[in-house]
Amino acid sequence: MMHALIAEASISHSLEQQLGLSSGVALLIATFIHAFLLINFFAVVPLFFIWLERKVSGRIQDRLGPTRVGGRFGWLQGLADGIKLIQKEDLVPKAADSMLFRMAPYIVCVASFGAFMFLPFSDGWVAVAADIGLFILLAILSLEVFGIILAGYASGSKWSLYGGMREAAQMVSYEIPVAICALVPIVAVGSLNLNEIGAFQSGWFFNWLIFHDPFCFLAFFVYFTVATASCKRAPFDLAEAESELVGGFHTEYSGMRWSFFFMAEYASMFLVSAVAAYLFLGGWHTGIGPLDDLFVSLRNSSAASGEFEVGSYLANLIGMSVIVVKGSLLVFVQIWIRWTFPRLRIDQVMMTCLKYLVPMSCALFLGAVIWPLLMARMTGNTTWKEPLGKKVSVARPEKAEESTEGREVRQ
Amino acid sequence: MSGTQLLFYIFAAASCLGAVAVVVSQNVVRMAFWLMVSLGSVSGLFFLLHADFVAATQLLIYVGGTVVLLVFGVMLTASGKHVQIPTSPAEGFLAAGIGSLFLAMIVSTVASVNWGDYRAKLDPQYNAIVALLGDDETFQVSEEHPEGVELAKKDVPEEHQQYVWPIYESVNSDALTRAELKSAYQGYKQDNKGNTARPLGLALLGVRPDRDLGKETDDKLSTGYLLPFEIVSVHLLVVLIGAAYLARAKRRVDQVDET
Numbered sequence: 001m002m003h004a005l006i007a008e009a010s011i012s013h014s015l016e017q018q019l020g021l022s023s024g025v026a027l028l029i030a031t032f033i034h035a036f037l038l039i040n041f042f043a044v045v046p047l048f049f050i051w052l053e054r055k056v057s058g059r060i061q062d063r064l065g066p067t068r069v070g071g072r073f074g075w076l077q078g079l080a081d082g083i084k085l086i087q088k089e090d091l092v093p094k095a096a097d098s099m100l101f102r103m104a105p106y107i108v109c110v111a112s113f114g115a116f117m118f119l120p121f122s123d124g125w126v127a128v129a130a131d132i133g134l135f136i137l138l139a140i141l142s143l144e145v146f147g148i149i150l151a152g153y154a155s156g157s158k159w160s161l162y163g164g165m166r167e168a169a170q171m172v173s174y175e176i177p178v179a180i181c182a183l184v185p186i187v188a189v190g191s192l193n194l195n196e197i198g199a200f201q202s203g204w205f206f207n208w209l210i211f212h213d214p215f216c217f218l219a220f221f222v223y224f225t226v227a228t229a230s231c232k233r234a235p236f237d238l239a240e241a242e243s244e245l246v247g248g249f250h251t252e253y254s255g256m257r258w259s260f261f262f263m264a265e266y267a268s269m270f271l272v273s274a275v276a277a278y279l280f281l282g283g284w285h286t287g288i289g290p291l292d293d294l295f296v297s298l299r300n301s302s303a304a305s306g307e308f309e310v311g312s313y314l315a316n317l318i319g320m321s322v323i324v325v326k327g328s329l330l331v332f333v334q335i336w337i338r339w340t341f342p343r344l345r346i347d348q349v350m351m352t353c354l355k356y357l358v359p360m361s362c363a364l365f366l367g368a369v370i371w372p373l374l375m376a377r378m379t380g381n382t383t384w385k386e387p388l389g390k391k392v393s394v395a396r397p398e399k400a401e402e403s404t405e406g407r408e409v410r411q
Numbered sequence: 412m413s414g415t416q417l418l419f420y421i422f423a424a425a426s427c428l429g430a431v432a433v434v435v436s437q438n439v440v441r442m443a444f445w446l447m448v449s450l451g452s453v454s455g456l457f458f459l460l461h462a463d464f465v466a467a468t469q470l471l472i473y474v475g476g477t478v479v480l481l482v483f484g485v486m487l488t489a490s491g492k493h494v495q496i497p498t499s500p501a502e503g504f505l506a507a508g509i510g511s512l513f514l515a516m517i518v519s520t521v522a523s524v525n526w527g528d529y530r531a532k533l534d535p536q537y538n539a540i541v542a543l544l545g546d547d548e549t550f551q552v553s554e555e556h557p558e559g560v561e562l563a564k565k566d567v568p569e570e571h572q573q574y575v576w577p578i579y580e581s582v583n584s585d586a587l588t589r590a591e592l593k594s595a596y597q598g599y600k601q602d603n604k605g606n607t608a609r610p611l612g613l614a615l616l617g618v619r620p621d622r623d624l625g626k627e628t629d630d631k632l633s634t635g636y637l638l639p640f641e642i643v644s645v646h647l648l649v650v651l652i653g654a655a656y657l658a659r660a661k662r663r664v665d666q667v668d669e670t
Binding site: 027100130131132135140146153154164168 | 438441444466467468470471476479480482483485486487608609
């Protein structure tokens with residue numbers, strides 16, 4: 001299932017079978033292909049969202065936003081920003097701890113990128129398929145804060161130190177409700193495997209986990225709030241509050257190192273949104289029953305032959321675009337929130353988390369656990385939608401039933 | 412040397428060097444950084460050994476939790492003399508002595524375990540396959556199980572069924588020759604590597620899949636770890652609340668004094 005840190009997959013399998021490479025070399029090449037695809041995605045996503053952020057903020061403030069670079073909508077603005085940032089001088093302040101100062105942006109980036117390894121982009125399109133994918137994803141994402149704190153400390157500046165401290169306090173508190181809210185849909189599905197969670201929600205959109213029970217419905221909004229906060233997005237962006245701390249933890253950074261922080265921030269915005277799409281909003285399913293059935297039959301039509309599976313490939317491509325669209329819409333909501341709400345004070349941020357969001361998520365978790373028992377007692381029916389991935393087998397060819405989790409990036 | 416081995420050596424070296432750097436460096440925050448390198452590499456080792464759950468927990472608890480809190484504490488208290496912690500030679504000798512004693516204990520423990528036996532004891536599925544196929548390395552063809560004859564799913568002896576049937580189901584077949592069964596077993600193992608979350612959860616509730624499921628009588632089940640686990644976590648919570656209470660009370664007294 002989980003092929004350790006190397007993403008052994010059907011890519012490596014096909015390299016072995018068709019090109020006759022030795023298994024080690026095939027594995028190495030497959031790993032590089034996975035990493036290459038993901039790192040490009042990881043780089044392009046922030047580029048797009050930074051442009052979107054500028055455009056949306058412009059529109060919300062009754063401006064046009066970028067219009068000059070790249071046509072009417074300024075869609076090359078992100079690239080222009082990138083070129084500018086590459087040319088900038090890489091400064092390290094005298095008071096800084098230069099090793100940690102240089103290291104911090106990489107830690108942030110690597111943590112954000114590492115989490116992408118476990119995010120499926122469609123049914124089986126995942127670099128590393130793991131049985132407990134969601135757990136590993138959240139665990140790796142939690143390392144991001146370490147880089148931010150190091151950046152704050154190593155800069156040797158008061159503003160940065162305050163930013164880093166706020167970030168540490170905020171993240172340590174907000175990780176708790178994120179994890180507990182993520183558990184609410186997990187209770188309904190009975191698996192931590194993101195692939196199984198996605199496959200569980202096939203059919204019409206009322207099969208999505210957000211409509212599974214009232215607790216899941218509420219948990220989505222709590223999750224989205226805490227996920228926004230855990231990406232240190234406004235109104236929770238106390239770590240970089242410009243009005244108080246100049247730039248917060250990144251005050252002393254310039255050039256590419258500075259941009260690494262923002263690449264990681266926008267990438268993890270997409271990441272938590274995609275996770276929300278998996279946990280609550282149907283994963284790669286469009287939510288229109290007949291349409292999804294069509295894609296499943298497209299997938300199955302070519303599954304019988306051992307050749308290059310065009311149908312399966314197309315179905316996965318559609319699934320991937322559904323996930324990207326869902327994730328992007330949620331990122332859009334995050335941007336919308338940022339430019340609509342005023343920033344909270346640090347004590348308000350902490351109070352929101354510890355006094356409201358943590359008890360709320362605990363109550364939702366408790367409710368989600370009791371709900372199935374209650375429903376079974378009230379209706380006398382214990383055969384509602386069965387957890388533990390039993391439903392998974394419906395959407396795929398019989399052959400793949402047991403090795404659901406073993407399927408990885410195809411072609 | 413296979414890729415996995417190479418990665419193993421890289422992570423092992425990183426965790427050891429990180430640990431040494433924690434001891435050698437004198438700046439508290441750098442120590443925390445090296446601690447992160449060391450603990451993160453240990454987590455990488457767990458991933459390589461297909462212990463996914465332990466690896467992710469290691470990352471979440473130690474790297475994402477403990478080290479972050481440690482740095483947070485340092486930042487709150489950081490002022491000139493506390494950031495640099497020089498050690499005297501006497502302390503160095505003492506620590507080196509205790510450290511090497513501990514190392515000797517671990518090495519002697521590892522050396523005293525017969526690892527070959529260990530696997531045979533702990534992996535009932537492996538045992539069942541060996542019982543059906545003979546030794547899975549040499550794969551001798553015997554008279555009672557000639558290679559070409561299929562072994563039907565229902566003909567598997569009852570004590571092996573629960574371990575062997577999933578293999579049949581994984582290839583969706585009711586009858587396999589011994590060669591097919593062997594390759595199906597290898598594929599099943601490959602596909603199920605790292606699925607430790609469910610066995611761990613069951614063990615927490617008192618069912619050890621590796622020991623208990625094969626037993627006919629249910630009088631000697633393993634003990635569940637849920638109760639001790641909960642007691643420990645409640646204990647930690649009490650400690651946290653106590654610490655928060657103590658820290659709060661002091662400030663209140665000050666406020667009363669001022670007014």
